Amino acid sequence: MTKRTMAEPVLSTRALNRATLDRQLLLRRSPMSALAAVEHLLGLQAQEVKPPYYTLAARLDGFMPEELSGQLADRSAVRMVTIRSTIHLHSADDALTLRPLVQPARDREINIFRKGLVGVDLDRLAVIARELVEAEPRTMKQLREALSAEWPQADPQSLAVAARCKLPLVQVTPRGLWGRGAQVALTTVEHWLERPAEPAASPDATVLRYLAAFGPASVKDMQTWSGLTRMRAVFERLRPELLTFRDESGVELFDLPDAPRPDPDTPAPPRFLPEFDNLLLSHADRTRVIPPPNRGRTWHANMLYCPFLVDGFLAGVWRIIDDALVIEPFGDLTKAQRAEVTEEAARMLQVMHPQESYDIRFGTVIP
DSSP: OOHHHHHSOBOOHHHHHHHHHHHTTOSSOBOOOHHHHHHHTTOEEOSSSSHHHHHHHTTBTTOOHHHHHHHHHTTSEEEEEOGGGSEEEEEHHHHHHHHHHTHHHHHHHHGGGGGGGTTOOHHHHHHHHHHHHHHSOBOHHHHHHHHHHHOTTSOHHHHHHHHHHHSOEEEOTTTTOTTOOOOOOEEEHHHHHTOOOOOOOOHHHHHHHHHHHHOSBOHHHHHHHHOOOOOHHHHHHHGGGSEEEEOTTOOEEEEOTTSOOOOTTSOOOOEEOOTTOGGGTSOSSGGGTSOGGGTTTTEETTEEOEEEEETTEEEEEEEEETTEEEEEESSOOOHHHHHHHHHHHHHHHHHHOTTSOOEEEEOOOOO
């Protein structure tokens, strides 16, 4: 063990848990606006329509789904493929700068589809696809059909995916609005926002923002969150500005000097999260939130369930079935914990479904 390692404080799993929950606005609800929270969290997972709304309901005091829906409607927020090649909801400003930052990862993604793109000039494909979606928003089906007319020998799905990788495509509203159903239709972020492309966000500034929302964290953690590689040089450049720690396995962690690191015994109230919440996906080592026995248990057969936290850690899953919110703990809850979980469930339902009536039930633990 090096002298430097000996001098670095060790953060326990519980200490990391409380620090991360604090920055994720999950120790106490924040008075932030929805858009400020979206920016603080560097975007919200938005593979489906509802998760961003549940994400903020767990974190913000006074949140109403109509607030976030209105920001999508007035285009101060957008839904697009960015981090980890998944759809995220971002502020307009972040959409214009974070997407070019992660473009190298989108370029690597195209390589997966190379067999279906033999003979395709990708630069020409990007030009044609841009003309198509800026003339009018297109579904992926329409994009496949139009691009196949240009390259009939190529795989249609590969053509459409390549266009999505080459161009910063946003899902236009009404897709994503609360209480509205609509198929996915795409145009470029510049066309949708009526703003020119902007330079990529600085890797250094993005690391600092990541630590503010997800730290303390390792280089590998940040790479897991972003999908980027070779970030060690950025952390080394920032090292003089940062504090360093070790986790219980000896992995080096970086952090902002003035970031909150609460006492490990700070109470953490129950929280109901949506599927794909970034709290569970943004570290290489997820034990700070997911106890090893519970890893992978939010999946059952081909279904992904929504998780809930007790004492800051993944403790089970929940789902709305017909007229009930069904809570399935992974282990025994104390009487006090069951009461707190039930109270939080009732609060979540009041925020998200104020006009509907649901029973709250505890179900069978999934195997």
